[in-house]
Each structure stands twice: as C-alpha cells, then as structure tokens.
Amino acid sequence: MDSNLFWLSPDIFAWLRENARLVAFVLILVPGLLALVVERLTRGSLSQGGDASEAVTVSAPPLAEAAPVPQPPAAPVPKPPAALVPQPEPASEPASEPAPEPVAEVVAEVIAEAPKPSLRDRLARTSETLVGRLGGMLGGRKVDADLIEELEVALFTADLGVATAESLLDRVKKEATGADAERVREILHDAILEKLLRVEGRQVAPLADGPHVILVLGVNGSGKTTSIGKLAARYAAEGKKVVLGAGDTFRAAAIDQLQVWGERVGCEVIAGQPGGDPAAVAFDTVKAAIAAEADIAIIDTAGQLQTKKPLMEELGKIARVLGRDLPGAPHETLLVLDSNTGQNAISQARLFTEVTTVTGLVLTKLDGSAKGGVIVGLADEFGIPVHFVGVGESIEDLRDFQAEEFVDALFGEN
Ligand SMILES: Nc1nc2c(ncn2[C@@H]2O[C@H](COP(=O)(O)OP(=O)(O)OP(=O)(O)O)[C@@H](O)[C@H]2O)c(=O)[nH]1
Ligand SMILES: [Mg+2]
Numbered sequence: 001m002d003s004n005l006f007w008l009s010p011d012i013f014a015w016l017r018e019n020a021r022l023v024a025f026v027l028i029l030v031p032g033l034l035a036l037v038v039e040r041l042t043r044g045s046l047s048q049g050g051d052a053s054e055a056v057t058v059s060a061p062p063l064a065e066a067a068p069v070p071q072p073p074a075a076p077v078p079k080p081p082a083a084l085v086p087q088p089e090p091a092s093e094p095a096s097e098p099a100p101e102p103v104a105e106v107v108a109e110v111i112a113e114a115p116k117p118s119l120r121d122r123l124a125r126t127s128e129t130l131v132g133r134l135g136g137m138l139g140g141r142k143v144d145a146d147l148i149e150e151l152e153v154a155l156f157t158a159d160l161g162v163a164t165a166e167s168l169l170d171r172v173k174k175e176a177t178g179a180d181a182e183r184v185r186e187i188l189h190d191a192i193l194e195k196l197l198r199v200e201g202r203q204v205a206p207l208a209d210g211p212h213v214i215l216v217l218g219v220n221g222s223g224k225t226t227s228i229g230k231l232a233a234r235y236a237a238e239g240k241k242v243v244l245g246a247g248d249t250f251r252a253a254a255i256d257q258l259q260v261w262g263e264r265v266g267c268e269v270i271a272g273q274p275g276g277d278p279a280a281v282a283f284d285t286v287k288a289a290i291a292a293e294a295d296i297a298i299i300d301t302a303g304q305l306q307t308k309k310p311l312m313e314e315l316g317k318i319a320r321v322l323g324r325d326l327p328g329a330p331h332e333t334l335l336v337l338d339s340n341t342g343q344n345a346i347s348q349a350r351l352f353t354e355v356t357t358v359t360g361l362v363l364t365k366l367d368g369s370a371k372g373g374v375i376v377g378l379a380d381e382f383g384i385p386v387h388f389v390g391v392g393e394s395i396e397d398l399r400d401f402q403a404e405e406f407v408d409a410l411f412g413e414n
Contacts, residue, residue, distance in 0.1 A: 103266025107395070108237035114396040119409040122391040126339075126372030127410045130158045134188075138181040147181055148173060159342040159370075161377025164195070189411050192376055196403035199379040201360060201387035211243070211289035211297045213322055213329035215282070217315060217356070218336030219348055220303030223364030223390055225254065227336050228298050229261030230398035231388070235296050236265050243292060245285025245299035246271035247278040247318065258300055264395070268292065278302065278314060279321040286325045299330070312355045319356055334387065336362045337378070342371035349382055358382075363401075364390030375406075 120127070133154050141147055151172060155165040171191050176183045214231075218224045225248070232242045244262050248254035252274040262269035270285040282299050289297035301318065322329040335358045337345040345363075352358055361384050366372045375386065386401040 104236045104239060107233050107265055111233065111237050111396040114394065116396070117392075119391065119399070119405060120412060122367040123372060123406075123409045125368060125370040126366065127412060129370045130160075130373045131185075131188075131411050134185055138184055141181040143172065143176045143179050143181055143184060147184075148177075151184065158373045159377070160373045161343060161346050161381060164377045164380045167380065168192070185411070189407060192410070193403060193407040195376055195379045196386075196407060199361075199383060199386050199401075200403045201385045201401045210326050210329075211286065211294045212331050213286060213289070213326060214296065214298045214332040214334060215301065215319065215322065215330035216298060216334050216336060216362075217301055217352055217358070218303060218362075219338075222303065222336045222338040222341075222348075223362070224248075224303065224336045225257050225261065225300055226393065227334075227362050227364060227388065227390060227398060228258065228300055229265065230390070230395055232261065232265045232267055232296075232298060233395045234398065236267060240295040241292065242267040242296045242298065243285060243289040243294045244269045245281055245297060247281045247285070247299045248302040249274055249276045249278050249281060250302040254300070254302065268294075279318045282318045283321045283325060286322055286329060290326065312351070315352075315356050332359050332387075333357060334360045334362050335384075336364060337374075339363050339366050339369040339372045339374060342374050343377070345374050346377055346381060349378060349384070353382065353384075358384055360385050360387040362386075362388045362390065362398075367391045367397075372410075 137147065137150050137154065148169070152165075152169055155168055156162070158165070160168070168188060168191055172184055172187050175187055216224050216228055228244065232244060235242050242265070244258055244267055246255040246258045246269060248258075249272055255271045255274060259269045259271065268288065270281060270288050272281040272284070278301060285297050285299055288294075299318070299322075301315070319330055319333070333356060335349060335352050337348060339345065341348070349358070349361070361378060361382075363372070363375050363378070363386060366389050375389075378384070379386070388398050389401050389406070391397050391399060
C-alpha cells in the first residue's frame with residue numbers, strides 16, 4: 001500500500017492494536033526525555049552568569065550587631081621611631097610647582113652642614129716643613145753654634161723669605177743661646193704669632209652708602225675666581241645681596257666660570273664681550289649693583305695683567321673708573337696669592353703693590369701646599385692684612401684668617 005494512504009486508512013487502527021505496547025512506550029518515554037533535555041539546558045545557562053539574586057550568599061552579621069567581647073586593659077606599647085614605621089604614601093602633589101627654596105638659604109645650609117676638617121689637617125704639609133723638622137733637631141740638645149747652623153738651613157728652606165728667616169734666627173740666638181733646645185720651639189711659636197697677629201684680617205665690612213666694592217687681583221691661576229665664588233657664597237648665606245663683575249675679559253672661559261659661580265650662589269653676574277674693556281665691565285658692575293641696591297659688588301680681573309706693564313697699568317684705570325661712579329670705590333682691593341708659589345708670592349705682592357693699593361690678601365691652596373710659611377714672610381714684608389685663607393676647593397673652604405688658630409695648627413697644638 002501507498003505509505004500516504006496508510007495513515008488515512010482504517011488499517012491504522014489495526015496496526016495500533018497490534019503494536020499497542022510500542023505505542024504506549026513511545027508516548028511515555030519521549031516526553032520524559034524532552035523534559036530532561038530542557039532542564040539541563042536551562043541550568044547550564046544559569047551557572048554561566050545568571051541572575052545573582054538566585055545565588056546563595058553567607059555573610060557575617062554587621063559589626064554593630066556582633067556581641068561585644070570584653071577585652072583586658074591594653075598595656076602601653078612603645079612607639080617605634082617614625083623612620084622604622086612604613087609611612088602612608090604622601091598625598092599626591094598639588095598641580096602647581098612648589099616654591100623654590102631661596103638660594104641664599106640653600107648656600108647657608110651647604111656651608112653650615114659641610115664637614116669642617118681641622119685647620120691642622122689642612123696645614124699638615126706646611127707644618128711638616130716648618131715645624132716637623134725641629135722635632136729631630138732639638139731633642140736633648142743645648143742651643144749652640146751647631147744647632148744654630150742647622151736651624152738656619154731649616155728656616156731658609158721653609159719659604160719664609162730671607163728677611164723673615166734672618167729675624168727669627170736672630171731672636172733664637174738672642175733669647176736661647178745656651179738654653180735647652182726645646183726653648184727654640186717656644187721662641188719660634190711666639191715670634192711667628194706676633195708677626196701674624198699684626199696682619200690678622202679684619203672682616204670686610206659693607207659700607208652704609210651704596211654697594212661695598214671689592215676688586216680682586218692676582219696672577220693667572222692663583223685662585224681669584226674660585227675665591228670670589230666662595231666669598232659671594234659666604235655673603236649670600238649671610239643674607240647679603242651680591243653682584244659679580246666678570247672683569248677678566250681675556251678668556252671667554254673666565255667669564256663662563258664666573259657665571260657658573262653666579263648660578264651656584266644665586267647672584268647676578270655682569271659680563272662684557274670676550275676681549276672687551278675690563279674697566280667698562282667694572283663700571284657696568286658698579287652701576288648694576290647700585291641699581292639693584294646690592295650690598296656687595298665683587299669684580300674679577302685677568303691674571304695675564306701681571307705679565308705686561310701696560311696691562312698692569314690697566315689695573316689703575318679700573319680702580320679710577322670705579323671711583324668715578326661711586327666715590328671711595330673700590331673699598332677693598334684683594335690680592336690673591338697661591339701659597340704653592342712660595343717665595344714667588346712675595347715678588348707678586350711687590351709687583352701688585354707698586355701699581356695699586358692692595359688692602360687685603362687672600363692666601364689660597366694652603367691645603368696640599370708645603371710652602372704656606374710664605375704667609376709669615378708676606379706679613380713681615382708688607383704688613384697687609386690677610387683676610388682669608390683658602391684651604392680647599394669647596395664652597396665652604398675659604399676661612400677667615402685668625403693668627404692664633406693658624407699658628408696653633410702649624411705647631412700641631414689644636
Ligand atoms: N686645593 C685648592 N685649590 C684651589 C683653592 N683655590 C683655588 N683652587 C683651584 O685653583 C685652580 C685655579 O683657580 P681659579 O679660581 O680659576 O684661578 P684664577 O686666579 O681665577 O685663574 P685665572 O682666571 O686663570 O687668572 C682651580 O682649579 C681651583 O679650584 C684652594 O684654596 N685649595
Ligand atoms: Mg679666573
């Protein structure tokens with residue numbers, strides 16, 4: 001029979017009767033299987049992100065509702081130092097830049113906090129040359145002709161200068177002949193102190209009216225620019241307003257060097273063109289210092305001036321120009337001498353004092369120099385106050401010259 005006609009024919013009933021068991025089985029089993037499949041599908045979709053409200057959560061009761069537990073009284077716990085405790089992250093920076101710390105305060109801090117090696121350490125080499133040799137010479141002896149001869153050699157090779165060595169030797173002969181040799185040390189100590197006390201530097205004192213003008217001279221490499229930088233730092237740290245003048249126009253690098261110091265110290269630097277007229281720079285510096293109501297103006301000069309007479313005469317011109325704009329200027333003319341040059345420093349001082357009035361000395365590089373004894377010769381021959389001594393390259397290494405401290409350091413007494 002045609003299969004389409006089978007479902008419409010009465011035979012269907014006969015077939016159903018014959019296969020009743022099979023039909024019953026299909027009618028019961030198929031809906032059950034369908035229900036099972038539908039349930040599985042529904043569960044799967046829930047577990048992959050279904051409605052959270054259907055998830056079961058177990059949460060602790062709110063703290064306020066928890067029954068209070070009685071605690072024993074707490075023993076005081078010592079607080080560890082803050083540095084050992086992890087500190088909370090600082091709050092994020094405000095959007096605007098913090099105000100920079102004033103340079104003068106930073107410089108003052110640098111100077112105050114820098115370690116200050118003792119003068120005795122810094123003068124060790126000069127001390128060894130001048131005094132150290134006495135140790136082996138004097139022990140257990142009397143002052144006699146032999147000892148005077150040995151002492152003469154020691155003094156004449158200690159860079160004191162001939163006249164000074166002679167005067168010290170005369171004093172020993174006069175006061176100690178026949179005495180215990182140890183007396184020689186005391187005599188030298190006292191004689192050198194007397195000489196240096198006469199030139200103990202006065203502090204450069206700014207004048208009341210207008211800027212105090214300091215002109216700085218010295219041969220090539222003696223330490224002028226470095227000393228100016230250190231000096232400016234000292235004044236800035238005291239709260240003084242300083243203007244620097246780059247009067248060494250012979251080398252472009254010299255102008256740059258002073259400008260670097262100006263930046264470090266935070267003060268204005270007046271500079272001209274390399275090769276320009278140093279007197280014009282000096283003049284501009286004083287004008288700028290007056291306009292800025294500065295307390296101090298310090299003017300650098302070229303070391304090459306010493307080598308040629310016309311250039312040395314230039315110094316006189318600088319001084320005249322300064323005085324024209326500000327009566328009394330320069331108020332100080334400092335001559336910077338490198339102690340390593342020994343007796344040569346004495347001839348330099350002679351040369352400079354011939355062309356201009358030097359009011360103060362700065363003796364540099366005493367650290368590392370064995371020829372610092374020249375300070376005694378300078379004191380003896382010129383009687384010019386020693387304002388400062390340079391004992392290193394750092395900003396805080398320019399010290400006031402104090403005779404007693406200096407002599408004690410030389411004789412290993414402090
Ligand atoms: N150890 C030591 N070095 C110093 C001292 N003073 C200056 N100096 C060094 O000496 C060198 C020359 O110093 P400057 O300041 O450039 O000398 P200057 O007299 O200006 O030299 P010119 O500009 O060439 O005439 C630099 O290297 C300084 O750091 C000091 O007291 N101790
Ligand atoms: Mg210089």
